[in-house]
Amino acid sequence: MHETDMTKALILTLRDWWEAEDRPVIARIHLIVGKFTCVEPASLQFAFDVQTQGTFLETAELVIEETPLIAFCHTCQQEYAPAIGIQYACPACRSPMDDIRSGRELKIERIECTVP
């Protein structure tokens, strides 16, 4: 259900961007969605297809790239991939996860427009 709201937020953000200047038709939207967010890409894709019908985004395609959760352990001086849902502390030394390097992204990376 929250993907519906996320999609609403995404559409609002895109509308702000699109209306700020005289932009061409949006063909493709590239999103980066981290694994350590509350967004499920399949649900987001579905909600986007439904909610953009009949809008300026009707023909736009949503391309979602997922990024893994990567943390950096300052004790071990190395990166590790926490097991989401199971363990976040460093598997080697048990230090808490306090420096997330990837996985929290929720961003529009790139927009492709059709130039007539």
Add this chain to the structure above:
Amino acid sequence: MHQTYDAALGINLLHANQAGAEHNRAHLDAWGITCLNIMSSPGAGKTALLERTLAALTADFRIAVIEGDMTTELDADRLRQYGVPVIAINTGRSCHLDSRMVSGGLHRLEHEYNPAEFDLLLVENVGNLVCPAEFEVGEHAKVALLSVTEGEDKPLKYPIMFQEADCLLITKMDLAPYLDVDLERIIANVRQMNTTVKIIPVSAKTGEGLEVWLDWVRSVTKPTGVPA
């Protein structure tokens, strides 16, 4: 032919919500109000905690409440008994408050009262452990609740709420003796992802831990408003 706009690069997906949250915070700062966003799964005890909090603090602070509820005004009515303004926001099918809804609530506060008189705004979010954590509403601090009946593994399963929280209340402590709940393990699980969150075990029923919670609220409700 396609033209690529990297101009949009880095725009957060929640940009519109975030901008609204910052707008709300600017209003709150101008009025000198500290805002706490109170979040938990359904039934963890948010309203019960607010009742205790209002009973204890209305003598010291001018408090207003924004109550997010999907369908009813039951929680809002419970809190109105404490003589504070309670602005109910019916979120409909939406499972969290967003900055636009809270902005509507702030406008009502501005119309019906003098907002500069208030010190503290308590926002009870919709019962949901997943998305309220991603949608800022303009709060100065996030308060999460986890009741002892929910299980030690919830911080691991719903990490974002616990990672984002500034204060975590482990609620319904009076029930702990009847359960096989391991408080130390809950705390250790939270500490795996949040080393700074203030963790306070409480019971709204017996009053256990409430003084510690109230002291925390007092400490963030200074004229400056923002917790360190």
